[in-house]
Amino acid sequence: MAPKKKKARQQRPLENEILDPEIVLKEVRRCKALLDKQKPIDESTVDLSAYRVVKEMTGDKVAKEIHDLFLKCAESILAGNSFKFDVPSRAAGNQHYVPELDRIVLKQNTSERSFANVSQVRKTAIMTRVLSLVHEVTTKGIHVTKRDLFYTDVKLFKKQEESDAVLDDAACMIGCPRSCLNVVAADKGLVVGRLQFREDGDLIDCTRMGVTGKAIPAYIDKITEIRSDAEFVLLVEKDAAYNRLAEDRFYNQFPCILITGKGQPDVATRMFLSRLKQELKIPVLAFVDSDPYGLKILSVYMSGSKAMSYDSASLTTPDIKWLGLRPSDLDAYALPDQCRLPMTQKDIDMGKQLLKEEFVLKNPAWVRELERMLQTKQKAEIQALSAFGFQFVTKVYLPRKLRQGDWI
Amino acid sequence: MAPKKKKARQQRPLENEILDPEIVLKEVRRCKALLDKQKPIDESTVDLSAYRVVKEMTGDKVAKEIHDLFLKCAESILAGNSFKFDVPSRAAGNQHYVPELDRIVLKQNTSERSFANVSQVRKTAIMTRVLSLVHEVTTKGIHVTKRDLFYTDVKLFKKQEESDAVLDDAACMIGCPRSCLNVVAADKGLVVGRLQFREDGDLIDCTRMGVTGKAIPAYIDKITEIRSDAEFVLLVEKDAAYNRLAEDRFYNQFPCILITGKGQPDVATRMFLSRLKQELKIPVLAFVDSDPYGLKILSVYMSGSKAMSYDSASLTTPDIKWLGLRPSDLDAYALPDQCRLPMTQKDIDMGKQLLKEEFVLKNPAWVRELERMLQTKQKAEIQALSAFGFQFVTKVYLPRKLRQGDWI
Structure with missing residues (x-):
C-alpha cells in the first residue's frame, strides 16, 4: 500500500501546480x-435521399409550408377524397444512425392520419389545431411555450403530452x-465566460455576468453575432461544479466558455452548444460525474435523444471530449474511499x-473506462474532488488535465 | 345565460384596451x-427578547463566531466537562408567528448535543465537521454548494439531508x-426588466438581457448598487408566463421588474425579491395559477417555509398583492369551460x-377568493388566458388589471 499512498500524496501538490496558460x-x-x-x-457526399432530413426555416417559410399543406388538404377534399395528413413516423424502426454524420436521421415511413377514420379523427383534429396555432405564432413572429399551446384548447388536447x-x-x-x-420548452441552462452575443x-x-452567468435562451433564433476568444468550451454536467468554476x-x-445544462440538458442548452461548436470551431471538453448517468448525459449532447432524432442536426454536438471525471481518475487522483x-444494480x-x-x-478509450467502472463497481460525482479542498478542481485538477491533454 | 355571454364579449376587446401608462x-x-x-x-418596539432572531454577518464575523464557539468548547473540556454544543430547536413547537413583523421567529428552546452521549456523538461530530468547513469557506471568502459540503466527507455525513x-x-x-x-443551494430563478445592479x-x-433575462444569483452578498426606475415588481409563478411577458x-x-422562481421558489429567488422590496419600496404584484398550489407558493414568498423560520427576515417579502389569476377572474374574464x-381531492x-x-x-378578500375556488371546485393555470390569444395577457389582461387596481 505504501507506493500507492506516496502516489496519492504526489498527486496533490496544491501549491506547485503549473498555471501558466501558455504551458x-x-x-x-x-x-x-x-x-x-x-x-x-x-453532406452532399452522403446519400440522404432515402432519409428525411429537416432543415432550418424562417417563420415566414414555416407559415407558407403550413399554408401549402392545407391547400393540399383542400384539393384532396374537393377531389372527393378524404381530409388527411401524411405524418412521418418517429418510431425506433424508422430511425437510422448515419456514421458519416454521426447523427440519427429518419427513414421515409409515414402513416396516414385521416379525418374519416374513426380511430384517427381525434389525432387529425389535434394536428389541424396545432398547425393553425403554429401558423399564428410564426406569422406574428412571437414565441410561445409548449404549455401555452396546450392551454389554448385543453378540451381537445386533454394532456400536454398529446399536443407535445x-x-x-x-x-x-x-x-x-x-x-x-416558435414553440419552446422551458429553459434551464447557464453560460458564463469568454463569449459575447x-x-x-x-x-x-458573458465575461461580465457576475458569478451566476446568463440564462441560455430558449429562443435560439434570436441569437446573433456570436463572438469569442475562448480556446475551448468546458461543458459541466451540474451546476454545483459550474458555480465553483x-x-x-x-x-x-x-x-474558455463554461456551460451547464443542470443535469439532463434541455433542448435550448443542446442547441446553444451545437451552435457554439459550429461557429467557433473550438474543442468541447466534458466534465461529468463518473457514473453511467454522466455518460448518458454526454450521449444526449452528442447524438441526441431518440424522440427528437428528426431534428438531430441542430441539436447535437459530435466529437465532445470526455475530460473527467473518469473512472480511471478515481485511482489516478487517489480519491479517498469515503467519496x-x-x-446500484440500476x-x-x-x-x-x-x-x-x-x-x-x-x-x-471510452469502452475501457466504462468497463473499468463496471469492474470496480464504483462511481463518484464531480463534487468528490472537494475532498481535497473546495478549490482543488480549479487550481489543480483542471489545469493538470488540460496540460496533460488528458481527455479521450 | 345571454347577459353573461354579452359580458364575456365585452371583456375581450383586444383592440380597444387602454395602454397609456399614465392612465x-x-x-x-x-x-x-x-x-x-x-x-x-x-423592530425595537416589538419585544423579541424571548425569541431567537438571526442577523446578517460578514464572512469574517461568522468565522469569528465559530472561533468563539470552539473556544467555549475547549474551556468546557478543560474544565472537565463534556465537549458539547447547544443547538437551537427548529421544531414546529419552537416556532412563533409575530403578527407585527408578519414573520415566523424561533423561541429560545435549545437541545444539547454532547460528544460523550452515545446517541448524540455522531451529530456532534457532523456539527464539528460542518463548522470547520464553514470556517474554511468564510475565511477564504469563497462560496460552495450544499452538495460540495456533503462530498467533503461522505463517510461521515452519509446522506446530504444530514449535512444540510x-x-x-x-x-x-x-x-x-x-x-x-457562504453555502448555497442551486439557483433557478430569473429576472428581467427595469433593474440594474x-x-x-x-x-x-436587466433591461438589456435579451428575452431570457438574468439568472438570479445564489450569492446574494455579491449583489450591490441596486438601481431601478420600475414602478412595481411583477412576480410570476412559472416561466411560461414569464417568457411571454x-x-x-x-x-x-x-x-416594472419581472421575476420568476419557476414554481416553488428557491432560497436565492426569495432573498432577491425580499432585497428588492426593501431597497426599492415598490409594490410587489403576484401573478400565479388559480389553484391552491399557486397560493401555497405565494405563502412561501410571503411568510417563508417552516424549515427556515429562523431565517425569515431576509427570506420573506410581506405584503405581496394577489393580482391574478384569481378564482373570480375565471368568470370575470369568461374563461372558456375547456380551460x-x-x-382533485388533493x-x-x-x-x-x-x-x-x-x-x-x-x-x-383572500378568504373570499379561496372559498370561491373551493365552492366552484375549478382551477386554472395562467396559461389558460392563452385561449384568448397568446398576447392577451400582455395586451389586455395585465394592463386592465393594473388600471383597475384589481389586486387584493
Whole structure:
C-alpha cells in the first residue's frame, strides 16, 4: 500500500501546480488545430435521399409550408377524397444512425392520419389545431411555450403530452426542427465566460455576468453575432461544479466558455452548444460525474435523444471530449474511499446497456473506462474532488488535465 | 345565460384596451404612495427578547463566531466537562408567528448535543465537521454548494439531508441566515426588466438581457448598487408566463421588474425579491395559477417555509398583492369551460388547509377568493388566458388589471 499512498500524496501538490496558460493550453491548441484541419462533412457526399432530413426555416417559410399543406388538404377534399395528413413516423424502426454524420436521421415511413377514420379523427383534429396555432405564432413572429399551446384548447388536447407529441409530428411533416415552429420548452441552462452575443438585439457579454452567468435562451433564433476568444468550451454536467468554476472565474485564467445544462440538458442548452461548436470551431471538453448517468448525459449532447432524432442536426454536438471525471481518475487522483459510492444494480444495468451503444463502441478509450467502472463497481460525482479542498478542481485538477491533454 | 355571454364579449376587446401608462399606472402609484407612508416596522418596539432572531454577518464575523464557539468548547473540556454544543430547536413547537413583523421567529428552546452521549456523538461530530468547513469557506471568502459540503466527507455525513440539516442548525447556533455561511443551494430563478445592479463587481443591466433575462444569483452578498426606475415588481409563478411577458418586453411599456422562481421558489429567488422590496419600496404584484398550489407558493414568498423560520427576515417579502389569476377572474374574464380544470381531492384538501392558515385568514378578500375556488371546485393555470390569444395577457389582461387596481 505504501507506493500507492506516496502516489496519492504526489498527486496533490496544491501549491506547485503549473498555471501558466501558455504551458497548460498547449494540448488544447493541438486539439483545436486538428479540428481546423478536419474537413467539414460534406453532406452532399452522403446519400440522404432515402432519409428525411429537416432543415432550418424562417417563420415566414414555416407559415407558407403550413399554408401549402392545407391547400393540399383542400384539393384532396374537393377531389372527393378524404381530409388527411401524411405524418412521418418517429418510431425506433424508422430511425437510422448515419456514421458519416454521426447523427440519427429518419427513414421515409409515414402513416396516414385521416379525418374519416374513426380511430384517427381525434389525432387529425389535434394536428389541424396545432398547425393553425403554429401558423399564428410564426406569422406574428412571437414565441410561445409548449404549455401555452396546450392551454389554448385543453378540451381537445386533454394532456400536454398529446399536443407535445403532435408538435414534433408537425415539425417532421413541415420538415424543420421544432425550434423553427416558435414553440419552446422551458429553459434551464447557464453560460458564463469568454463569449459575447446579441440576444434579440441586446449585447450580452458573458465575461461580465457576475458569478451566476446568463440564462441560455430558449429562443435560439434570436441569437446573433456570436463572438469569442475562448480556446475551448468546458461543458459541466451540474451546476454545483459550474458555480465553483464561475466564482473562481476560471475562464479568465484559461480562456474558455463554461456551460451547464443542470443535469439532463434541455433542448435550448443542446442547441446553444451545437451552435457554439459550429461557429467557433473550438474543442468541447466534458466534465461529468463518473457514473453511467454522466455518460448518458454526454450521449444526449452528442447524438441526441431518440424522440427528437428528426431534428438531430441542430441539436447535437459530435466529437465532445470526455475530460473527467473518469473512472480511471478515481485511482489516478487517489480519491479517498469515503467519496466513492458503490454502484446500484440500476447503475450497473445502465452501464451494461451503454456498453452496447454506438457512441461508446466507436471510441475504444471510452469502452475501457466504462468497463473499468463496471469492474470496480464504483462511481463518484464531480463534487468528490472537494475532498481535497473546495478549490482543488480549479487550481489543480483542471489545469493538470488540460496540460496533460488528458481527455479521450 | 345571454347577459353573461354579452359580458364575456365585452371583456375581450383586444383592440380597444387602454395602454397609456399614465392612465394604467395610476393605481400602482397610489399603492406605492401608501407604501411610502407606511411607517417601517420599528423592530425595537416589538419585544423579541424571548425569541431567537438571526442577523446578517460578514464572512469574517461568522468565522469569528465559530472561533468563539470552539473556544467555549475547549474551556468546557478543560474544565472537565463534556465537549458539547447547544443547538437551537427548529421544531414546529419552537416556532412563533409575530403578527407585527408578519414573520415566523424561533423561541429560545435549545437541545444539547454532547460528544460523550452515545446517541448524540455522531451529530456532534457532523456539527464539528460542518463548522470547520464553514470556517474554511468564510475565511477564504469563497462560496460552495450544499452538495460540495456533503462530498467533503461522505463517510461521515452519509446522506446530504444530514449535512444540510446540520448546516441550518449551525446557522441558527451562530445566529445568522444560512446564506451568510457562504453555502448555497442551486439557483433557478430569473429576472428581467427595469433593474440594474452589480454582481461581484460586474454591472448587470436587466433591461438589456435579451428575452431570457438574468439568472438570479445564489450569492446574494455579491449583489450591490441596486438601481431601478420600475414602478412595481411583477412576480410570476412559472416561466411560461414569464417568457411571454419578457418576449413582449412588457417592462418597457409599463416600467416594472419581472421575476420568476419557476414554481416553488428557491432560497436565492426569495432573498432577491425580499432585497428588492426593501431597497426599492415598490409594490410587489403576484401573478400565479388559480389553484391552491399557486397560493401555497405565494405563502412561501410571503411568510417563508417552516424549515427556515429562523431565517425569515431576509427570506420573506410581506405584503405581496394577489393580482391574478384569481378564482373570480375565471368568470370575470369568461374563461372558456375547456380551460378550467376540476380540482382533485388533493387540491381540495390543500385548499381547506390553506383556509386555516394565518397569511390567508388575515386578508378577508383572500378568504373570499379561496372559498370561491373551493365552492366552484375549478382551477386554472395562467396559461389558460392563452385561449384568448397568446398576447392577451400582455395586451389586455395585465394592463386592465393594473388600471383597475384589481389586486387584493
